[in-house]
Amino acid sequence: xxxxxxxxxxxxxxxxxxxxxxxxxxxxxxxxxxxxxxxxxxxxxxxxxxxxxxxxxxxxxxxxxxxxxxxxxxxxxxxxxxxxxxxxxxxxxxxxxxxxxxxxxxxxxxxxxxxxxxxxxxxxx
Amino acid sequence: xxxxxxxxxxxxxxxxxxxxxxxxxxxxxxxxxxxxxxxxxxxxxxxxxxxxxxxxxxxxxxxxxxxxxxxxxxxxxxxxxxxxxxxxxxxxxxxxxxxxxxxxxxxxxxxxxxxxxxxxxxxxx
Numbered sequence: 398x399x400x401x402x403x404x405x406x407x408x409x410x411x412x413x414x415x416x417x418x419x420x421x422x423x424x425x426x427x428x429x430x431x432x433x434x435x436x437x438x439x440x441x442x443x444x445x446x447x448x449x450x451x452x453x454x455x456x457x458x459x460x461x462x463x464x465x466x467x468x469x470x471x472x473x474x475x476x477x478x479x480x481x482x483x484x485x486x487x488x489x490x491x492x493x494x495x496x497x498x499x500x501x502x503x504x505x506x507x508x509x510x511x512x513x514x515x516x517x518x519x520x521x522x
Numbered sequence: 523x524x525x526x527x528x529x530x531x532x533x534x535x536x537x538x539x540x541x542x543x544x545x546x547x548x549x550x551x552x553x554x555x556x557x558x559x560x561x562x563x564x565x566x567x568x569x570x571x572x573x574x575x576x577x578x579x580x581x582x583x584x585x586x587x588x589x590x591x592x593x594x595x596x597x598x599x600x601x602x603x604x605x606x607x608x609x610x611x612x613x614x615x616x617x618x619x620x621x622x623x624x625x626x627x628x629x630x631x632x633x634x635x636x637x638x639x640x641x642x643x644x645x646x647x
Contacts, residue, residue, distance in 0.1 A: 417617065438597020454588070455594045465603065469620045471639035472563020478622040495594045495601040495620055499639065512622065514596035516526045522541045 399504040404475040405468055407498065407506065412462045412479075420452035428505035453454035458483040473500045482521070493517040524629040529600040530593055532623065532631065539588045539602075545577035553630035560636035583608040597627045607646070618642040 406424050412420035424445065427433075433442040433451060444452050460483035469476040476497045483490055492513055499508040535567060549570065552558075558567040562575050585608035594601045601622045603609050608615055617638055618631035624633040 398602040401639065428583035436596045437599050465644060466548065467618050469603075469618060469637040469639070471561045471585050471637050474600075474637055476622075476637035478594075478620065493592050493594060495622075496603075497620075497622070508524050512596050512599055514526065514594070516595050517592060 399500045401470045413441050415462045418456050423452045424449045428507045431507050433509045439514050491521050526595045543581050548577045549574045551631050553632045558634045562637050570643045603636045616646050
């Protein structure tokens with residue numbers, strides 16, 4: 398099972414990926430057969446190609462993540478709260494999100510789920 | 523699908539259950555065939571009898587929950603961050619947790635998972 402230190406470093410790298418606008422930093426955290434459910438309740442993005450496409454698109458919005466520590470870590474899961482600020486079709490948006498990452502034995506994210514919905518979005522700026 | 527208002531009220535009732543030390547307020551939120559995985563990675567508590575036993579025991583620690591708003595709501599899920607303060611074997615503990623609740627069509631919680639582990643616990647007081 399991956400260590401808490403490993404999982405913490407992965408979450409920090411995920412935040413850094415958005416800071417730098419570099420989708421490859423995020424994609425490198427995922428297993429080839431990972432799934433992403435973002436937002437929760439929508440069809441899965443399955444496999445590394447679909448995940449890359451998702452993060453390339455996400456970062457085109459200029460999204461930045463403000464992590465709300467501490468990261469919660471139990472078993473092979475990490476869960477973390479954050480606020481993302483982005484620009485969608487010319488509108489500045491702030492969205493409050495909780496993500497869960499499940500890690501495999503190799504230390505890669507095998508399942509990501511993002512918990513948020515319309516009540517968590519608001520305009521700003 | 524239950525409304526965001528319904529799910530928000532359920533989370534607030536859950537916090538209130540601990541404030542009042544009344545496990546029945548928490549138990550009433552769950553479906554008869556619900557599962558509780560608390561903490562994540564441990565065996566499921568399945569069915570309302572096991573869930574009642576769990577909350578009766580939890581509240582004997584004097585656990586109180588400080589909710590870190592906002593509750594994240596998407597699809598039939600609510601996710602929320604909080605800190606719980608409790609007394610375990612004479613020791614005051616603070617534990618940072620993220621819970622996810624999945625609701626069924628009747629508006630009851632069908633699946634609860636609590637994300638935390640050793641790195642999220644510390645003594646205080």
